[in-house]
Amino acid sequence: GNSVTQMEGPVTLSEEAFLTINCTYTATGYPSLFWYVQYPGEGLQLLLKATKADDKGSNKGFEATYRKETTSFHLEKGSVQVSDSAVYFCALINTGFQKLVFGTGTRLLVSP
């Protein structure tokens, strides 16, 4: 079946530190991959996506590259801000299916 595995949180960083949140997936076929972010008390926002191997999704300084050989889609940001504190979800949609399959989420805490 399809599944997504994310690193356990919380991830605690100081402002301006480098961020990596690991995500690996299991899927048949060629899924599209996503990162969603959930700020406290809010719904999920689409952060970035990649639809095929070697694609790089980017938005608001965040990046992730679709690596088929390692079945990974790690989220990175060069310099985090306090306002980036949130829960980050890695997700996939497999070809022919419309449901998003989510990882368990990783909480990021950034201190000044």
Place this chain on the structure above:
Amino acid sequence: DSGVTQTPKHLITATGQRVTLRCSPRSGDLSVYWYQQSLDQGLQFLIQYYNGEERAKGNILERFSAQQFPDLHSELNLSSLELGDSALYFCASSRDRSSYEQYFGPGTRLTVT
């Protein structure tokens, strides 16, 4: 703001009761999805509607049902509520049945006491 609206924001009810959650998709979106977010199960897909018809079903209990109306808004009905149904229920919408970008509403927090 994603453009997806959900009401109510919070709902507190007792076991055995029935509730209805409402969702209005983004303007122009034809597909509506329902997801449940709970501490033990994480984020799980429940059901999808496209232009009024059921398109895909996930881990939705028989006590739960949904529909999408001609104006494209959707309702999720939860009946015979149990304590374990307490969760955040999200609605998402997308442009068509094949679109991979889903936009989420703010959610309805259901508490069953």
